[in-house]
Amino acid sequence: MFTGIVQGTAELVAIEEQPNLRTHVIRMPSLAWGEGLTLGASVAHNGCCLTVTRVEGDLVSFDLMQETLRLTNLGLLQVGDKVNVERAARFGDEIGGHAMSGHIIGMAEVTSVIDTPNNRQVWYRLAPDLMKYVLTKGYIGIDGASLTIGEVGEQAFCVHLIPETMARTNLGWVKAGWQTNIELDPQTQAIVDTVERVLAARGEK
Template structure:
C-alpha cells in the first residue's frame, strides 16, 4: 500500500527483456535506506517487488501483464522514474490510498501555466474516466493528485512547483503516456452494488397466479 507521495526520482540503469522474463534495474538513494529482498517499491505508480539490490541500485522483475497495462515497457536506460516505498504503519498518510495496481494509461493532451501552478490535461478511455470525479483523487505515475476538472474525454489536475520539481511530472510533454490508478474506493463500491450471479431472481409467480391457473 502506498500514499502517492513520491520520495525521490530514480534513474533506470538497465532494462532487460527476454520473452516472458523481464527486469529493470534502478539507481536510487532514499528508497534503499532500509531495503530488503521482497520489499514493495512503486515505480511510476506500479508496485514492484525488489528481487536484488546492491550499492545504489535495486532490481525488480516485470511481468508481461504489467508491461501491457502500464508505461513501464517504454522505459530505457537513463529514464527518470518516480519512487515510493510501501507505506509505514507509523507514518503520516499524506496522500490517498494507492495500491500500485495500474488501471490503465492516459495521454498528456495539454499543459498550461496558471500563475505558479501548471495545469495538466490527461486524455483517457471512458472505462477509466467513469471512476474519476471532480475533487476526487487520482494517481498519475504514482503521484497522488486532486482532480480539478473532468470531461467526457479527459480530466485535468493543477500542480504546484514543488510537485513538478520533486517528480517526473514536471518533465512531461504533450503526447507522453502516464500510468493511471483510480481511487480504489469507487471500484469497490461499484462491485458491491452489483448483485452476484447466484443471487436469487425475483419471481413473478404468486399464490393468486397459481390458483387462477389450476394449481
C-alpha cells in the same frame, strides 16, 4: 500499500531482457533511500508496485512480467529515463496523500500542458469505460502521485500541480502525448459499480 507521496525520481540504468520477462535496474538517488531495502520489498515505479530482486549498493533490480509491461508505461521506458519512486508505507507513517495499492488500471494520454506562474494544469484523455470513476475533487493516482482531480470533461480530466510536485516528480517535465499510469480510487469504483448494479436490477424489474 502506498500513500501517493512520491519521494523523488530514480534513473533507469539498465534493462535486462529475458523470455517473457524484463529486469529493470534503477539507481537510488542516495543510499539513504535504499536504507533497509531487502529482497522481496515493495517499491512503486510510476505508481506500479514492483518487488526488489537484487540490491547492489545504490543499484536495485526489479522483475517485470509481460502483463506489467502491457498495462503500464514501464514497458515504454529506456535506459536513462527516470521513474517516480515511493517505498511501501509502514505502520505509523503519515498518510499525506491517499491509500494506494500500486495496481495500475491502465494508462492515460497527456493531451495538453498549461503553465501559469507557480502552477501547471495537465489534461489527460482516459478510456471511456474508466472515465465514469473520475469525479471532480476526487482522488487519482498519476504515475504514483496522489492528486486531486480538477475539471472533468466527457473523455478527459485535469489536475493542477504545485511547484513542489513538479520538482519532486516526473510531472515536472511531462509533455503532450506522454502515456501515464493511472490508479483509480477503489472506493469510488465500488460505489459507482454498486449503483450501476442496483439501477440495472431495477430496470429489469
